[in-house]
Amino acid sequence: MRVQPSVVLYDTTLRDGSQRAGISFTVADKVRIARRLDEFGMHYVEGGWPGSNPKDAEFFRLMQDEPLRRARLVAFSSTRRPGVRCEDDIILRQLLDAGTQATCIVGKSWDFHVTGALGTTLEENLAMIGETVAFLRARGREVIYDAEHFFDGFKANPEYALATLRAAADAGADWVVLCDTNGGTLPHEVEDIVAMVREALPGVRLGIHTHDDSGVAVANTLAAVRAGCTMVQGTVNGYGERCGNANLCAVIPNLQLKLGYACVEPEALKGLTALAGFVSEAANLPPWDAQPYVGRNAFTHKAGIHVSALLKSTAMYEHVPPESVGNERRVLVSELSGRSNLQYAFGGDSLDPEQSKALLDRIKALEHEGYQFEGAEASLELLLRDEGQPRPFELESFRVIIERRGGEVPRAEASIKVRVGDRTVHTAAEGNGPVNALDVALRKALSEIYPSLSRVRLTDYKVRVLEGSEGTGARVRVLVESTDGSRRWGTVGVSTNVIEASWQALADSLEWHLLREARDTARGATATAGDASRAAAG
Ligand SMILES: CC(=O)SCCNC(=O)CCNC(=O)[C@H](O)C(C)(C)COP(=O)(O)OP(=O)(O)OC[C@H]1O[C@@H](n2cnc3c(N)ncnc32)[C@H](O)[C@@H]1OP(=O)(O)O
Numbered sequence: 001m002r003v004q005p006s007v008v009l010y011d012t013t014l015r016d017g018s019q020r021a022g023i024s025f026t027v028a029d030k031v032r033i034a035r036r037l038d039e040f041g042m043h044y045v046e047g048g049w050p051g052s053n054p055k056d057a058e059f060f061r062l063m064q065d066e067p068l069r070r071a072r073l074v075a076f077s078s079t080r081r082p083g084v085r086c087e088d089d090i091i092l093r094q095l096l097d098a099g100t101q102a103t104c105i106v107g108k109s110w111d112f113h114v115t116g117a118l119g120t121t122l123e124e125n126l127a128m129i130g131e132t133v134a135f136l137r138a139r140g141r142e143v144i145y146d147a148e149h150f151f152d153g154f155k156a157n158p159e160y161a162l163a164t165l166r167a168a169a170d171a172g173a174d175w176v177v178l179c180d181t182n183g184g185t186l187p188h189e190v191e192d193i194v195a196m197v198r199e200a201l202p203g204v205r206l207g208i209h210t211h212d213d214s215g216v217a218v219a220n221t222l223a224a225v226r227a228g229c230t231m232v233q234g235t236v237n238g239y240g241e242r243c244g245n246a247n248l249c250a251v252i253p254n255l256q257l258k259l260g261y262a263c264v265e266p267e268a269l270k271g272l273t274a275l276a277g278f279v280s281e282a283a284n285l286p287p288w289d290a291q292p293y294v295g296r297n298a299f300t301h302k303a304g305i306h307v308s309a310l311l312k313s314t315a316m317y318e319h320v321p322p323e324s325v326g327n328e329r330r331v332l333v334s335e336l337s338g339r340s341n342l343q344y345a346f347g348g349d350s351l352d353p354e355q356s357k358a359l360l361d362r363i364k365a366l367e368h369e370g371y372q373f374e375g376a377e378a379s380l381e382l383l384l385r386d387e388g389q390p391r392p393f394e395l396e397s398f399r400v401i402i403e404r405r406g407g408e409v410p411r412a413e414a415s416i417k418v419r420v421g422d423r424t425v426h427t428a429a430e431g432n433g434p435v436n437a438l439d440v441a442l443r444k445a446l447s448e449i450y451p452s453l454s455r456v457r458l459t460d461y462k463v464r465v466l467e468g469s470e471g472t473g474a475r476v477r478v479l480v481e482s483t484d485g486s487r488r489w490g491t492v493g494v495s496t497n498v499i500e501a502s503w504q505a506l507a508d509s510l511e512w513h514l515l516r517e518a519r520d521t522a523r524g525a526t527a528t529a530g531d532a533s534r535a536a537a538g
Pocket residue numbers: 016049051052053078079080081082106107108117118119148181241
């Protein structure tokens with residue numbers, strides 16, 4: 001592939017990204033994200049609008065004390081207001097006070113907005129743009145000019161839309177960025193219009209800023225780059241106003257891996273998946289599993305036919321290697337599996353054809369009953385255990401009582417009898433609900449014999465009703481996620497009784513931990529014995 005010239009990355013997660021419904025970064029979040037974007041290799045990081053709110057102003061104050069290492073931090077603002085001198089405009093004063101070397105100014109390109117939203121004349125708007133850019137350039141600032149609604153403006157009145165860009169460029173703007181603010185433009189239009197702008201403004205460095213209202217923000221960004229834009233604006237995970245901005249987590253690998261443009265170091269690209277996770281965590285939004293390139297499902301294979309081909313060559317069902325963006329391949333085992341899924345999931349040829357067939361039949365039958373092994377790989381692994389081997393513990397019986405007295409919060413009490421080897425242990429415990437009481441009672445029964453269980457914690461508990469029409473008599477599926485501080489695993493239980501389903505998932509979780517621990521210990525002992533015999537032989 002021919003290596004194309006580089007494309008400049010301009011991240012606006014902290015400004016346009018924070019315009020997404022549901023996001024409210026703290027100042028500390030903004031500082032952490034800015035540093036992470038810098039480490040990743042974004043060339044520009046737009047931090048916010050200092051004239052908008054005290055949080056953004058404080059963010060820029062803090063960043064002056066400890067600047068970014070490589071990226072340029074950008075403060076954002078609009079042009080001066082109509083009829084107000086730049087020197088007297090408070091918003092521009094606050095922009096300068098932010099102390100950044102780079103600034104971004106948004107101005108109007110669409111005549112409809114100039115007269116309808118700003119309520120001023122077309123001439124005054126041109127003056128607002130040119131004077132604001134010149135004002136900032138005269139004060140030593142780099143100016144990135146964002147031409148709001150450029151594509152809609154160009155379609156309505158191309159001469160005027162181009163005149164707004166000329167006003168910025170002639171006043172010394174370093175970059176002129178064409179914005180598809182309403183996200184209504186399609187890729188072929190973007191490609192044509194950018195080509196016309198290039199012709200009309202030779203030598204002006206162009207950028208692209210798109211929104212995803214038509215679901216084509218990434219495609220529009222790529223079309224603009226192909227037509228000559230050399231800066232791309234976007235956000236991590238595509239966060240942004242309404243349907244979001246161009247998602248840099250797709251734009252960057254598409255440019256770099258598919259189109260041959262240099263954006264970041266190939267090693268840095270391997271940090272993209274971690275960056276996406278970091279930002280979704282900081283934004284307090286659930287990760288987007290189906291997100292291209294960096295989502296958990298982006299390289300997850302479920303269908304038997306796909307997995308069978310993957311075992312021959314991963315390129316058969318993967319457009320790029322997952323490691324190129326720091327993601328990983330996963331293979332699920334479910335009712336849509338064939339032998340290949342089991343072979344992949346359990347490694348090599350550890351199962352003979354008959355075992356595979358029997359296991360697949362069992363999985364398919366259990367999924368028919370309502371089990372789901374996708375998020376419950378530990379329960380799946382337990383299906384493979386040798387039924388002849390003694391189990392770490394076996395349930396003899398449990399009883400759960402829930403009591404509510406008067407207006408008090410209800411309490412639950414569980415008593416449990418389990419057999420461990422030839423001992424029977426009988427315990428009781430209270431909890432804030434029946435499942436919690438069962439969990440506490442079971443651990444109490446086992447903790448003396450298996451002290452490592454004290455490290456195991458439940459991190460998630462989900463219940464799903466499987467047949468809605470049965471009402472409270474319906475079958476439920478319980479999925480439990482557990483951790484011992486270093487590993488996470490999922491287990492499942494299904495029953496018409498939610499406590500029984502919870503028990504199954506809970507018991508599987510502890511049993512899986514104990515079997516894993518026994519296996520790790522056995523492997524450690526084998527390795528130690530091997531070392532000793534090699535040392536003796538040497
Ligand atoms: C496309 C984009 O995403 S641009 C970024 C948009 N982001 C934001 O708006 C978030 C931050 N915004 C804010 O904090 C506030 O809206 C502020 C501080 C900027 C302004 O607040 P207010 O003075 O109370 O005005 P309000 O928000 O009601 O209206 C915006 C004003 O800006 C004016 N304006 C809009 N675009 C521009 C522009 N390019 N140049 C100058 N003024 C503009 C509008 O005409 C309106 O003025 P008016 O009330 O005299 O009609």
